[in-house]
Structures are given as C-alpha cells and as structure tokens.
Amino acid sequence: MSDTALGHIKVLDLTRILAGPWATQNLADMGAEVIKVERPHVGDDTRAWGPPFLKDDTGNETRDSSYFLSANRGKKSITVDLAHPEGQALIRALAQQADVIVENYKVGTLARYGLDYDSLSALNPRLVYCSITGFGQTGPYAALPGYDFVFQGMGGLMSITGQPENAAGDEPMKVGIAISDLLCGMYATTAILGALERRHQSGKGQHIDLSLLDCIVSISSYQSINYFLSGQIPKRMGNAHSNMVPYQVFRCREGDVIVAVGNDTQYRAFCNLIGRSDLGSDERYATPGQRNRNRDSLIPEIAKAMLTRTMNEWVEMMEAANVPCGPINNIQQVFEDPQITHRQMRLELEHSAGVKAPAVASPIRYSESPLRYQRSAPLLGEHTHDVLQSSLGLTAERISELQRQGAI
Secondary structure (H helix, E strand, C coil), X not given: XXXXXXXXXXXXXXXXXXXXXXXXXXXXXXXXXXXXXXXXXXXXXXXXXXXXXXXXXXXXXXXXXXXXXXXXXXXXXXXXXXXXXXXXXXXXXXXXXXXXXXXXXXXXXXXXXXXXXXXXXHHCCCCEEEEEEXXXXXXXXXXXCCCHHHHXXXXXXXXXXXCCCCCCCCCCCCCCCCHHHHHHHHHHHHHHHHHHHHHHHXXXXXXXXXXXXXXXXXXXXXXXXXXXXXXXXXXXXCCCCCCCCCEEEEECCCCEEEEECCCHHHHHHHHXXXXXXXXHHCHHHCCHHHHHHCHHHHHHHHHHHHCCCCHHHHHHHHHHCCCXXXXXXXXXXXXXXXXXXXXXXXEEEECCCCCEEXXXXXXXXXXXXXXXXXXXXXXXXXXXXXXXXXXXXXXXXHHHXXXXXXXC
C-alpha cells in the first residue's frame, strides 16, 4: 500500500493550459497516477508559452516553457488524437480503468467523440468526471471561450483591484497571476476529493461542473456580502482594506511596510509603538467599525508617524510587539527569505532532458501521507508506449500501427 494520500487513485488528464493541469498536479503531488493526454506533435498549448524555456544538459532550449513546468510535474504524458476513432477507443479503454477524468474542452466537444460523462460513466459507473470550462455547462454563455483575464474583469475582481478612482494610475487592474485558473484548479481538486469520498460511501461516481467565472465570483466573498448588506458597490481602494483599518501599505523613511492590524489589542499596541498612544485611546477609533468610519482622519496621522523610521526598523519593532506586518518582497527576495527556505518551498526535480528543473512546492503538509515530488513535467509523449503496453496490453506492433494511422 502506498504511503501517499492518493497512491491508489488513477487520473486520466484531458486538460491543457492552467486550471485543469493545476488540479491534476495537486492530485499527482498527493500520489495519484496521472496520465496526461496531449495532442500528437503539439501537446499542451503552454509548452510553447515562453520564453523562458527549460534548457537541456547541452544548454539548448527544450520545447517546455516555465508555464508548462509550473503545472505538470509528476505526470505521465501520452499523445492521442481525440478526433481519431482509434484515439477515442484508446481513451474509452483507459477510462474504464480510471478513477478520475478531468477535462476542459468546450461544452459539447467530447460528447461528439463519445467521451463525455454520460458515455464514459456507462462504461465505468465509479468514474468521477470533472469538467472545467469558462462559463459552466449551462447558461447563456456556456458555449463561449474565455481566458483568465476575461474572468477577472467579468467576475468583478478588477473593479476592486487597483488605485482608487481619480488617483494616478486608476485603471482597473488584474492580479499578477492567472488567479481565475489557479483558483478553479484548487476548487476542482477539492471537488474531486469530495466526490471520491462520496464514492467511497455510495460506490458511484458523478459529474463535476466547474466554471472559471463562478470561481471568481465565489471568492468575492465578503466584498459581495458588503454590497448585499449595504447596497453600496465596492470600489477600488489601492492597498487599503474595505473593512479593517489600519490595514495597508505605509511609506517609511526608507522603503514601504505593510501594516495589517486585525483587532483592538493589536491597534493599541501599534499606536503605542509609533508614539501615538492618543490615537489608541481616542473614542473615534476605539473599535474596528469606528476606525473604518473615520479612516479619513486616522490614516494621515499614522502616515506621518511612519515616516520617522525605516521599513526595517518598523518591521523589527512591530514583530517584537506582535503587530502583524511585513515587507514587500520581489520574487527573488521571497525565495531568499529564511522562512520560505526553511519550509523548502523551492524544489529541484529531475527532468528527462537530463537536468534538474525548478519547481515551487505545494503548501500542503501531511503528517502521515507526505506529498510526492518524483519528477518534473514530462516530455511530450514520453510515456505513450509504456502506458499503452502496461495499462492496455497493446503490443509494440499495434502501437506502431496506431502511430502510422495518426491516432497517437
């Protein structure tokens, strides 16, 4: 028995780009066998989304971009043409052995090939089948394509991200990563694990319908509830917080610092620290609600006090006083931070190009079933022969015939 959480689970990965691959990479990290199905000769679109590209042991660029490496570690890659009847037959055979299928084709595409949930669950009733699309399987937008940037705008995230209206550079701003995809991938992982647990009780799989737009709307969380309760449409506030004060970036004598005060005890400690105990005892600022209502008078007073010391001095003082704070690191500084180093968040994994490829670890830490980081992302079609032979029992002659037919 595997010591990993999902060592008994087999996943057939029909996804590309980011949301689906992120979900299946999470499952691979937990020990699942993940067979990634890619288009012959081309593969996942993100293999080409560079530079930068991984360099092989001779110093030459491979076909694999940083984008692809970020979401496909620990998987096996096979190439199958889903539009080819023989390719469809291979997928149906593999589906009968799978516990999970994840796909992110446009609505209706796989149904045309007989590879949709209804068709495959008839062959394997225990199958957990997760569909990831931009807008979901139903609704007036279901047939439309879309990318992360679109959903950040449509889902309201950009309307609350960026500088306040009429400030310099006040255009709506996207997040610096493809947050719609990554969130949807995490929701997909959670949904798949829930469906597997349900199958453990019922013996039956089910279909999961996940939408990138739904995921962005879902994480609006307290901002949407702010609107529902107040009737006021949330607006962009720069680095300020809609509900907590002081909770923003402050300019220091040298550098900038994040102050994230979350309760009254922290607030009073912070006021004492900056030499403004009067602000801590002022009734106008006595509670989170009062500080929020009176932020326009409070924040300028704090801002003046913060200019008296450097960022490093403030961080040292606030950490000693248990006031939540932090510097603003660039990516290099992140991976030089002693806490990140201690948590081993940077990985170096063996790659079939003959080099070690960089990776960022999962944040999940299990005490009894540790995550598995065996290898980096696979080469295109690296495991086609092995999977078709070991899983389906195909002979070398049959595999060669499928190659001649263009099915693989």
